[in-house]
Amino acid sequence: MSRVCVVVVAGFDVNMRSHIGQRLGALAYQASLEPVFPAVTSTFQASLTTGRSVAEHGIICNGLYTRREPESHNLLDRDSYPEFRREVSFWEQSSELVKVPRFWAKWGIKTAMLFFQQSIGHTADIVLTPKPTHTPDGKTVSSCWARPDGLYDSLAAEFGPFPLHHYWGPIAGLPASEWIGKAAARVWEKESPDLQLVYIPHLDYNLQRLGPSAPAISQDVRQLDTILDPLISTVWKSEGKMLVIGDYGMSDVRGAVAPNLALRKAGLLKTTMDVDGKLLIDHAASKAFVMVDHQVGFLYAMPGSLESAVKVLRALPGINQIITEDQLSALEVNTPRAGDALLLTAADQWLMHDWWENDAEKPAWQFSVDIHRKPGYDPRELFFAGGKPGRMIAQDPHLVLGSHGLVSSDPSHCPAICTDIYLYPRRYRMTDLPGIIRGTLGVK
Numbered sequence: 001m002s003r004v005c006v007v008v009v010a011g012f013d014v015n016m017r018s019h020i021g022q023r024l025g026a027l028a029y030q031a032s033l034e035p036v037f038p039a040v041t042s043t044f045q046a047s048l049t050t051g052r053s054v055a056e057h058g059i060i061c062n063g064l065y066t067r068r069e070p071e072s073h074n075l076l077d078r079d080s081y082p083e084f085r086r087e088v089s090f091w092e093q094s095s096e097l098v099k100v101p102r103f104w105a106k107w108g109i110k111t112a113m114l115f116f117q118q119s120i121g122h123t124a125d126i127v128l129t130p131k132p133t134h135t136p137d138g139k140t141v142s143s144c145w146a147r148p149d150g151l152y153d154s155l156a157a158e159f160g161p162f163p164l165h166h167y168w169g170p171i172a173g174l175p176a177s178e179w180i181g182k183a184a185a186r187v188w189e190k191e192s193p194d195l196q197l198v199y200i201p202h203l204d205y206n207l208q209r210l211g212p213s214a215p216a217i218s219q220d221v222r223q224l225d226t227i228l229d230p231l232i233s234t235v236w237k238s239e240g241k242m243l244v245i246g247d248y249g250m251s252d253v254r255g256a257v258a259p260n261l262a263l264r265k266a267g268l269l270k271t272t273m274d275v276d277g278k279l280l281i282d283h284a285a286s287k288a289f290v291m292v293d294h295q296v297g298f299l300y301a302m303p304g305s306l307e308s309a310v311k312v313l314r315a316l317p318g319i320n321q322i323i324t325e326d327q328l329s330a331l332e333v334n335t336p337r338a339g340d341a342l343l344l345t346a347a348d349q350w351l352m353h354d355w356w357e358n359d360a361e362k363p364a365w366q367f368s369v370d371i372h373r374k375p376g377y378d379p380r381e382l383f384f385a386g387g388k389p390g391r392m393i394a395q396d397p398h399l400v401l402g403s404h405g406l407v408s409s410d411p412s413h414c415p416a417i418c419t420d421i422y423l424y425p426r427r428y429r430m431t432d433l434p435g436i437i438r439g440t441l442g443v444k
Helices: 014-019 041-050 070-075 151-159 174-191 203-210 217-222 224-237 259-265 306-314 325-331 430-441
Strands: 004-009 029-033 111-114 126-130 144-147 195-200 241-246 255-257 271-273 279-281 288-293 296-301 319-324 341-345 349-351 416-419
Touching (some): 004 041, 004 224, 004 430, 014 217, 014 416, 041 195, 041 430, 111 174, 126 151, 126 174, 144 151, 151 174, 174 195, 174 224, 195 224, 217 224, 224 241, 241 430, 259 288, 259 306, 288 349, 341 349
Parallel strands (some): 004 195, 111 126, 111 195, 255 349
Antiparallel strands (some): 126 144, 241 416, 271 279, 288 296, 319 341
């Protein structure tokens, strides 16, 4: 049978298939995936690689409220800002945070995971994922964690260092995806995995900056041909199969909601001062806190405070629904990590982590790209303050014009599938993919 290369393209939904170029269009079979909820990166990737629900694998979003899970502290990255990570931590990489095995665990095949979250550890034979070094003077040095030893060094010697600042931040864009595409082709050729999973990020950036309705997005989609051509050519040369899929659809947004500021004003969220007199959350003293990720928020309340917190948050304009703990099972998010309630925004809003009333209260890191000290995902990191290159990122939430996390009822917002593997139905569940891959690999 055939080796299989699975490429996950961030934000690639059914709407975008009309813009794909000739190379991607050569993948003759097209279908769609039922969205995973919450529709965010880490949750999708955990669902894809396990074939299981959020309630089972435990990756509720891109972050973890680690204060409630002290047993996870030994799995957290201690290389940068560990004191913050013990309260809330985003973009953790340990594979052990995923609570169930990956679907290929007992297949006896050689696997590769490139630029997937929660991939550091023993979950795959070949791993490549960003692992920058933070120097004492505040600089960030690009590097990657890799297995086998020497893999990243050989790729960097051939293609140059991984362009980390094009992977996230105000200049994030095409160069990161191009590097990943070339590296993936070389790994396929030199390491010969039976199953290779690759994450391509560049669509995500302008989808958030400009919104999915922006005409410029069609050009970003066409650029997938350039990015994936080396990989598709290499896979086909070895008679392998390609499965290109999206992870979620985006929606146009026009504003943001600040649940933690509302909780602070209600006296439920408490703050403390850092050494510079700026306000940090005092998690020990707070009765309620919301960990935000795009359009979904996770409410953690002290005993006796849930009802009060829900009342405050329900009154916020832009909050469409609050799902309490006893309703989470219907969404298959009934895991202790999900907290006491979920906040869902209106489709044209997103959630920001802010708890301050003015710039003078903000910690210095709020003005920078700082994904490990912020207790929530912050898409404003895609913009320079004032719109010009500089040291600070923008603070205006209205700059963000695209977001995700909710599951739309519109089938055109479902993640797209383009493949050369024969598919008969037009729509698949995530749990169907392991079987499709297994059959293509010929694993018994």
